Amino acid sequence: MEHVQLVGLAIIVSILIGVPLGVYLTTNEYLAESVLQIFSIIMTIPSIALFGVMIPILSTIGQGIGFLPAFIALVLYSQLPIIRNTYTGINEVDPNIRDAAKGLGMTTLQRLIKVEIPNAMPLIMAGVRTATVLNIGVGAIAAYIGAGGLGSLINQGISRSNTTMVLVGAVVVSILAIVVDQLLRYFEKRFTPKGI
Amino acid sequence: MKTKKRIAWIVKILFWLIVITFFTWTIMNDMFRPIVEDFGEFTHLLGQHIIIVFISGLLAILISIPLGILVTRKSFQKSEFWIVNMANLGQTIPSLAVLALAMGFLGIGMKAAIVALFIYSLLPILQNTIAGIRSVDKNTIDAARGIGLTPFQILIKIELPNAASSIIAGIRTALVINIGTAALAYLIGGGGLGAWIFTGIRLFDNAFLISGAVPVTLLAILVDYFFKIMQQVLVPKGLRLAKK
Amino acid sequence: MLEFKNVSKIYNGNKKAVDHVNFNVDEGELVVLLGPSGCGKTTLLRMVNQLESITEGDIHLNNKSVKESNKIEMRRKIGYVIQSNGLFPNMTIEKNVMIVPDLLGWDRKKQLDRFNYLMELIGLHPDEYRKRYPHELSGGQQQRVGVARALAADPPVMLMDEPFGALDPIIRTKIQDEFLQIQKEIKKTILFVSHDIDEAVKMGDKIALFRDGQLQQYNHPFEILHRPANEFVSEFVGQDRVLKSTSLYSVKDLVDSVSLTGYQKAGSVQTVQEDTSLRIVISKLLNQEAEQLAVEDTKGKIKGILTLDLVEKFLYKQIKETPKRTG
Ligand SMILES: Nc1ncnc2c1ncn2[C@@H]1O[C@H](COP(=O)(O)OP(=O)(O)O)[C@@H](O)[C@H]1O
Numbered sequence: 001m002e003h004v005q006l007v008g009l010a011i012i013v014s015i016l017i018g019v020p021l022g023v024y025l026t027t028n029e030y031l032a033e034s035v036l037q038i039f040s041i042i043m044t045i046p047s048i049a050l051f052g053v054m055i056p057i058l059s060t061i062g063q064g065i066g067f068l069p070a071f072i073a074l075v076l077y078s079q080l081p082i083i084r085n086t087y088t089g090i091n092e093v094d095p096n097i098r099d100a101a102k103g104l105g106m107t108t109l110q111r112l113i114k115v116e117i118p119n120a121m122p123l124i125m126a127g128v129r130t131a132t133v134l135n136i137g138v139g140a141i142a143a144y145i146g147a148g149g150l151g152s153l154i155n156q157g158i159s160r161s162n163t164t165m166v167l168v169g170a171v172v173v174s175i176l177a178i179v180v181d182q183l184l185r186y187f188e189k190r191f192t193p194k195g196i
Numbered sequence: 197m198k199t200k201k202r203i204a205w206i207v208k209i210l211f212w213l214i215v216i217t218f219f220t221w222t223i224m225n226d227m228f229r230p231i232v233e234d235f236g237e238f239t240h241l242l243g244q245h246i247i248i249v250f251i252s253g254l255l256a257i258l259i260s261i262p263l264g265i266l267v268t269r270k271s272f273q274k275s276e277f278w279i280v281n282m283a284n285l286g287q288t289i290p291s292l293a294v295l296a297l298a299m300g301f302l303g304i305g306m307k308a309a310i311v312a313l314f315i316y317s318l319l320p321i322l323q324n325t326i327a328g329i330r331s332v333d334k335n336t337i338d339a340a341r342g343i344g345l346t347p348f349q350i351l352i353k354i355e356l357p358n359a360a361s362s363i364i365a366g367i368r369t370a371l372v373i374n375i376g377t378a379a380l381a382y383l384i385g386g387g388g389l390g391a392w393i394f395t396g397i398r399l400f401d402n403a404f405l406i407s408g409a410v411p412v413t414l415l416a417i418l419v420d421y422f423f424k425i426m427q428q429v430l431v432p433k434g435l436r437l438a439k440k
Numbered sequence: 441m442l443e444f445k446n447v448s449k450i451y452n453g454n455k456k457a458v459d460h461v462n463f464n465v466d467e468g469e470l471v472v473l474l475g476p477s478g479c480g481k482t483t484l485l486r487m488v489n490q491l492e493s494i495t496e497g498d499i500h501l502n503n504k505s506v507k508e509s510n511k512i513e514m515r516r517k518i519g520y521v522i523q524s525n526g527l528f529p530n531m532t533i534e535k536n537v538m539i540v541p542d543l544l545g546w547d548r549k550k551q552l553d554r555f556n557y558l559m560e561l562i563g564l565h566p567d568e569y570r571k572r573y574p575h576e577l578s579g580g581q582q583q584r585v586g587v588a589r590a591l592a593a594d595p596p597v598m599l600m601d602e603p604f605g606a607l608d609p610i611i612r613t614k615i616q617d618e619f620l621q622i623q624k625e626i627k628k629t630i631l632f633v634s635h636d637i638d639e640a641v642k643m644g645d646k647i648a649l650f651r652d653g654q655l656q657q658y659n660h661p662f663e664i665l666h667r668p669a670n671e672f673v674s675e676f677v678g679q680d681r682v683l684k685s686t687s688l689y690s691v692k693d694l695v696d697s698v699s700l701t702g703y704q705k706a707g708s709v710q711t712v713q714e715d716t717s718l719r720i721v722i723s724k725l726l727n728q729e730a731e732q733l734a735v736e737d738t739k740g741k742i743k744g745i746l747t748l749d750l751v752e753k754f755l756y757k758q759i760k761e762t763p764k765r766t767g
């Protein structure tokens with residue numbers, strides 16, 4: 001299904017960008033402030049307006065309509081929740097735990113992989129969940145710029161004045177969002193290291 | 197330390213350079229032409245947009261804050277759990293779906309759009325009102341009861357000032373989402389600046405796209421910024437100190 | 441003044457938190473509710489100002505049942521201090537302290553005078569702290585302000601639930617001393633919850649000792665220490681109870697009861713004031729700081745020499761000769 005593909009791909013890419021970036025930001029709080037500020041401004045841009053801004057830009061390389069603008073928009077929107085939660089999650093690891101890890105002679109990288117990321121995992125997962133649910137919604141709107149997906153059902157229903165089609169589209173998208181949300185909440189609990 | 201600050205500055209400057217480049221590019225290509233040429237239509241659409249947001253937002257504020265207060269009263273403790281969960285669930289539903297559902301039940305027009313936006317705005321404000329009131333330290337409330345404040349006095353003097361920041365944050369979230377969703381209202385015949393954006397998409401007309409999208413974006417950022425300031429201004433000083 | 445009549449509390453039909461408790465508190469008395477954690481002290485206290493309902497029995501305040509009083513009005517006449525101070529973070533210190541007088545409609549001038557008086561009383565400069573917020577104060581200062589707030593409308597009765605429990609030992613001792621001084625001046629009827637026998641002995645005119653919601657013994661600290669009513673009480677007060685009881689006495693008590701050894705002006709001798717606690721005297725004598733101490737009265741005149749033997753003689757006399765006192 002186009003919708004799931006679009007959202008899934010965007011989330012994977014977002015995680016690949018956002019988590020390392022979030023980790024890196026913990027080494028420079030000034031940069032963290034700037035980056036988080038920038039992404040929260042981007043987050044404020046309404047999705048249809050972001051499409052509206054991106055289409056003219058991307059049309060200069062012949063990709064104005066379709067998958068690419070939708071994909072870029074989804075990745076941009078995902079950055080704030082993922083980066084912020086990674087950054088906060090790692091920053092909030094108990095300093096005592098970090099000290100203990102240092103005391104055991106772990107290198108910075110070992111500490112990150114063995115101690116900090118596992119402890120920040122619940123928050124990172126929550127960020128990914130927020131981003132995913134958001135993307136399902138934005139993905140539906142992306143149908144209007146030719147990215148396909150469940151939004152097309154609503155789109156066509158409206159233009160044909162077919163109420164049933166509109167309702168089916170709306171309900172299916174909602175159920176998709178709710179199910180994914182619940183599923184990710186479940187994983188969040190499952191993958192939280194015992195004892196946190 | 198210095199290099200860290202410098203990197204942060206460079207990133208910021210780069211971002212603003214991109215923004216400036218974008219605006220220069222749009223202006224050079226005459227992309228704000230529709231606003232200039234048909235200013236009357238522009239103000240009409242902007243007016244519609246603001247009215248949709250204002251009415252639905254105001255209704256949402258007027259209903260969800262009292263509702264949040266009510267739900268956190270002792271006698272409603274059981275319903276609180278359900279309401280919080282429903283608010284959570286409701287916010288998972290995509291905005292386009294909410295609009296589509298409203299159209300399915302109420303037909304086409306501004307009214308359906310307002311109803312949809314009203315319901316959608318209700319949830320974050322309600323959620324934040326409840327969370328804000330619940331975040332007040334239990335011992336503080338206990339002390340207040342113990343020295344003889346009435347439940348109403350506790351609400352006015354303790355709970356609401358302490359929840360103010362959270363409630364305003366809820367309003368801020370709701371309105372920003374609301375402005376974006378109002379841009380979709382055009383789809384169900386609700387008017388607003390979405391009209392130009394969708395026309396632009398349909399006709400592959402960059403000028404209409406930009407003339408619709410940029411004002412909507414600026415409106416959202418402006419409102420967001422305004423409430424960010426309000427959040428700082430309206431929070432009692434003692435609480436700002438407490439956060440540090 | 442305050443009468444507990446067969447008071448019981450059962451939470452949600454479960455175990456009894458307070459079990460048929462009977463005792464009276466006289467006006468101006470500071471009674472410590474003492475016992476291990478979970479024995480029902482807080483519950484009993486909170487039934488007085490009706491923050492908890494009374495399941496069975498009744499509590500009378502000035503011969504009137506608290507159940508029948510208007511809760512809000514009654515609470516404004518009862519000071520309430522809790523462990524975590526419960527100051528309102530959104531209000532200045534002045535607003536916090538003056539909240540009850542404000543609700544009672546006192547005029548500005550009266551409030552101002554009262555605020556200044558209370559702040560002086562608790563040892564904080566009124567003008568310096570007036571516009572500050574709770575989070576700008578240290579834990580000890582916050583707790584003092586909590587006491588001032590409870591005293592604001594000059595309530596005849598105070599309820600204090602482990603008011604100094606969250607403070608570190610040095611500050612706690614200091615505030616305890618200060619509060620005893622304040623109590624000498626204000627003479628309130630006070631219920632004071634504690635789980636610390638030392639604090640109870642130091643603060644209480646009387647101690648009510650509880651176990652599993654039941655009152656084990658209600659009497660003067662001296663009686664609790666020297667004539668424990670049962671196994672539980674004697675275990676709770678500890679094997680060093682005689683040592684604990686020494687904080688009940690000052691040097692003056694000793695001087696009044698046994699005669700000091702004569703004082704010769706030979707060599708240098710450490711001196712102690714007459715109002716020093718006997719506990720400190722013993723500590724000094726045992727600490728090899730001195731084998732004997734010269735007792736000095738308020739005018740700086742030496743009254744005689746104090747030794748460990750004399751302290752022992754005094755304590756023996758107290759335990760054997762004091763007539764049995766009842767609560
Ligand atoms: N609100 C409540 N609901 C149910 N049980 C309670 C409640 N408050 C206290 N209890 C129980 O009542 C007993 C006495 O508690 P409390 O009065 O707080 O003891 P203390 O102050 O002596 O530590 C405890 O077993 C406690 O668990």
Ligand SMILES: [Mg+2]
Pocket residue numbers: 481482483
């Ligand atoms: Mg207690």
